[in-house]
Amino acid sequence: MSALLEGKTVLVTGVLTQQSIAFHAARLAQQEGARVVLTAFGRRSLVELIAQRLPEPAAIVDLDVQNQDHLETLADRVAAQLGPDAALDGVVHSIAFAPRDALGGNFLHTGWDSVATSLEVSAYSLKALTVAVLPLLRRRGGAVVGLDFDAQQAWPHYDWMGVGKAALEATSRYLARYLGGDGIRCNLVSAGPIRSTAAKSIPGFQELADAGTSRAVLGWDLENPEPAARAVVALLSDWFPKTTGEIVHVDGGTHMVGA
Structure with missing residues (x-):
């Protein structure tokens, strides 16, 4: 039996830490x-270091999703590799960001500039x-395949990042609609909370984590990102040939339990 992704080529964003x-x-x-092929935003040397821990060498291309020149040249730079x-x-x-004033219980007082940044980087960037x-x-x-965090709920401290994830989910559905004719599927993996670099930027993350694990x-x-990563790889494979616009929850069942 051949490997799940045998002969395929995959571009992976967001590899920053192990x-x-x-x-x-x-x-x-x-x-x-x-x-x-990996992308690097800003800290390329760090991505290069982390890439050395992969089983095989991986080419790296620079990508800032707010930089139009990066986007316009991305296909050519990946093709060159x-x-x-x-x-x-x-x-x-695997790209998301919200300014600090858009998180941590500041929802009612966050200005549009910070909200716009959250939406551009966390949702529009998928398109x-x-x-x-x-x-x-x-x-x-x-x-x-995009990485999501359950946008059905209003989570403590998650604030405008939660709104960004809701926008990500809608963006994924519209991509699925418009790209289906090209044989391109678009799905999301809604993962439970992981104690990652991104998590450390969320004030009050532990309360959010407690809410996301207690049910x-x-x-x-x-501390274990692998269950979500396995779902990502499965959705990249040919085992889901007719699945698109879907959100696969990998959260231990939290999303479906009321209390």
Whole structure:
């Protein structure tokens, strides 16, 4: 039996630390036979260091999703790393950011500039990234998988990032609608809380984490990103050929338990 992603090429964003879901998605993708290209935002040397911990070497391209030049040249720069007949079979979107005043219980007092940044980076970037690499995705069809956090609930301290995740979910559905004709699927993995670098930027994260784990009927480990990463790899594979616009919850069951 061949590996799950044998012969596929996947672009993975958001690999910053070994604790990130993106890192484990890249690791598992390589173990399942994929060629992986990473993106780096700002701290390229850190991404290069973390990339050395992957099973196989991975090319790295710079990407700031708020930089139009980066987006307009992304497909060409990825293709330059891949060589002749370059194509992508999958993209992992693991990009989110909210200014500090958009988090931590400041919801009623956050100004538009901070809200706009949250929405652009955390939601609009899914569309921007996908469209940027569309020439490579259209060559064979493929899958876009984004990382989500349950936007059905109003979580403590999550504030405008929660609104950003709701916008991400809507963006994913519209991408699924418009790209289905190209054989491109777009799905999200809604993961339980992980104690990552991103989590450390959320004031009051522990309260959010407690709320996100206390109802997990299967249990939930804040230190283990692999369950969510496994779902990402599964959605990148051919095992979900007719699934698009979906949100797969990997949270130990928290999302479906009322109390």
